[in-house]
Amino acid sequence: xxxxxxxxxxxxxxxxxxxxxxxxxxxxxxxxxxxxxxxxxxxxxxxxxxxxxxxxxxxxxxxxxxxxxxxxxxxxxxxxxxxxxxxxxxxxxxxxxxxxxxxxxxxxxxxxxxxxxxxxxxxxxxxxxxxxxxxxxxxxxxxxxxxxxxxxxxxxxxxxxxxxxxxxxxxxxxxxxxxxxxxxxxxxxxxxxxxxxxxxxxxxxxxxxxxxxxxxxxxxxxxxxxxxxxxxxxxxxxxxxxxxxxxxxxxxxxxxxxxxxxxxxxxxxxxxxxxxxxxxxxxxxxxxxxxxxxxxxxxxxxxxxxxxxxxxxxxxxxxxxxxxxxxxxxxxxxxxxxxxxxxxxx
Numbered sequence: 001x002x003x004x005x006x007x008x009x010x011x012x013x014x015x016x017x018x019x020x021x022x023x024x025x026x027x028x029x030x031x032x033x034x035x036x037x038x039x040x041x042x043x044x045x046x047x048x049x050x051x052x053x054x055x056x057x058x059x060x061x062x063x064x065x066x067x068x069x070x071x072x073x074x075x076x077x078x079x080x081x082x083x084x085x086x087x088x089x090x091x092x093x094x095x096x097x098x099x100x101x102x103x104x105x106x107x108x109x110x111x112x113x114x115x116x117x118x119x120x121x122x123x124x125x126x127x128x129x130x131x132x133x134x135x136x137x138x139x140x141x142x143x144x145x146x147x148x149x150x151x152x153x154x155x156x157x158x159x160x161x162x163x164x165x166x167x168x169x170x171x172x173x174x175x176x177x178x179x180x181x182x183x184x185x186x187x188x189x190x191x192x193x194x195x196x197x198x199x200x201x202x203x204x205x206x207x208x209x210x211x212x213x214x215x216x217x218x219x220x221x222x223x224x225x226x227x228x229x230x231x232x233x234x235x236x237x238x239x240x241x242x243x244x245x246x247x248x249x250x251x252x253x254x255x256x257x258x259x260x261x262x263x264x265x266x267x268x269x270x271x272x273x274x275x276x277x278x279x280x281x282x283x284x285x286x287x288x289x290x291x292x293x294x295x296x297x298x299x300x301x302x303x304x305x306x307x308x309x310x311x312x313x314x315x316x317x318x319x320x321x322x323x324x325x326x327x328x329x330x331x332x333x334x335x336x337x338x339x340x341x342x343x344x345x346x
Contacts, residue, residue, distance in 0.1 A: 163268075
């Protein structure tokens, strides 16, 4: 009897003989070889990506779990070559397929270039560029000085921000852009103008109506979730909207009073479509929010004044300190699992 092995050898030999004759024989050989592949006599060629899978698994397995995540993400100089996606939450996440805000554009200049934090989700970068161009054209604003967005792959930053981790946050200086293109050194050393004198008072020497028009435009974009400013700036925006007699002031609800925004405003956009692992912040109120919440921020309460020392409040302070300590030493384990893939991607 002829064994299956001998039959296979015979068929392969026939295919080789046929290949040595004319075109019609070559087509017959091709059909025969195709059948042999389907019968698994001849192994099917492996795709080029198959060899990469074990390497990727090895890289994932080798991610140190005892090193702060900010060091791992801070060491990455380029974006992850993946489909764009915001992963996690604004204060605990990462960025896939990020793009860089060009260092110089027709209506913007990026600042503090040595930080390498002018990266974001393509939707955020497009919005920043759009805002710069439209504010210059329609609002009499000279151009934007763009501060920190995110690191190339997002994640916790080596210093400064607690948010800015998903590529959906951008800081824009309230210092108007100069007419000349600044050098690298100028962008590193230039000091921003302060828009407030203290936590209650606006600096009228530096603030202009062009600033108000700029913030209104930014808050009017549907993609924008929030804009953070120092409390006196929020108050000025409320007063300005009343003086102007704007009937629709819902955009003012997006402008939120918050600490530490006396020289810049912070744009936060919603989770873009296609970012399945992205969690949005609760929507800002539709009203102008110029009453109770603003009164709170203009009082001494958020700044630690007028608070009686009680055990419960001491416990809350301890809880906040523990959270800050945990954020400072967060490892890759504290981030969404997809951030591991972002970290090791090419």
